[in-house]
Amino acid sequence: MDGSALVVYPIFNERPSEEYIQGWHRHMDETGSPETYENVSTNKPDALENVVLLSGELQVPPAKRLGNRLVPCPICSPTTPKFSKGRMAWFPDEQTVRFIGHDCAARHFGENYRIADRRYKIEQRCRFYQHMWRNFEPRIDGLEQFIDALMPVAKAVQFTREHLDGNADGFAAFLRGELSRHDGRIFIKEDTGARDRGQIIFSDVLLGVVDGLTFISRNFRPHSTLLSILDVCADIRMPLPTWQPIDGDNDTAKEIIGRGRRAEWMLKTLRSLRDDIQDATQFLRDKNLALLEQWGRNDQSPFISLVFRWEGIGVHLRAETYVGAYYCNMVVLDDFYGKPIPSALSPALDPLTSTPV
Known part of the structure; x- marks a missing residue:
């Protein structure tokens, strides 16, 4: 992909709908090319603050990609293959969405990425509990x-x-301490009758299991x-x-x-x-x-x-x-x-x- 092929769609003045995000997931699963879904920008973002993550870390199916098996990263490598695992993201200041490499985002966005990741995890927990x-x-x-x-x-x-x-305060704790050593199994030592340099050789015999x-x-x-x-x-x-x-x-x-x-x-x-x-x-x-x-x-x-x-x-x-x-x-x-x-x-x-x- 050369620089002239990069696209930008500043149309998302609101958070993308669930229908859009689900369609984006389906497109990636079917084609292996999350960056080619409708209205996904591929140019380098100018505003890195206030990024909103729309997915967890997603593994792109490389076998379904045409040509190059890696996805270009709009953050650091918009025209050359870069990563196979990334995340969907919304850039509200630019009103765009992109598929970004998660390692690159963490490195270039710094604290902004950590805040976005924390918010995403909170969002996922809330969704999970609402469903539950x-x-x-x-x-x-x-x-x-x-x-x-x-x-x-x-x-x-x-x-x-x-x-x-x-x-009988303490009895349960005492007995628990004695029996927990072998998960309730009680062993006693018996003389085998054999000797080693005059020393009795004992064997452990299982008395039973409590x-x-x-x-x-x-x-x-x-x-x-x-x-x-x-x-x-x-x-x-x-x-x-x-x-x-x-x-x-x-x-x-x-x-x-x-x-x-x-x-x-x-x-x-x-x-x-x-x-x-x-x-x-x-x-x-x-x-x-x-x-x-x-x-x-x-x-x-x-x-x-x-x-x-x-x-x-x-x-x-x-x-x-x-x-x-x-x-x-x-x-x-x-x-x-x-x-x-x-x-x-x-x-x-x-x-x-x-x-x-």
């Missing part, structure tokens, strides 16, 4: 029903854990977490404020991003919390407690003595360890095992993984 809110609308009832189904077991599990912490370690995990409070999740659901039922990209990084954008992040936290937490609750209920199973007592009788365990078993409708704990003694008659509510735990969160209820509405 629309997807929430037909699903929020189902999400709350899923939460309600988890609530009885979560409340019972938290009650028992708090009862343990209140009466299930349900979530029950003794740090700050495990599933009922409190579900209540916080319900608070977020109540907020999701309230519409987001009206915002458009032209509004920029205003208080409305900050509100949308703040509420959107809370909604993302809610979904991420809810996906894992159901599995955590189910895992926690395994900790007080007879087989699990029997394994811990068996370990406690072994001279290699951290226990001087350990009684940890069901007695009636509760669990009796009496432990002497090298760091102290612990005692608790743990109260276990009926819902600990009496209520079914729902299946994993259905993808159809997840606005981030289900088909957009």
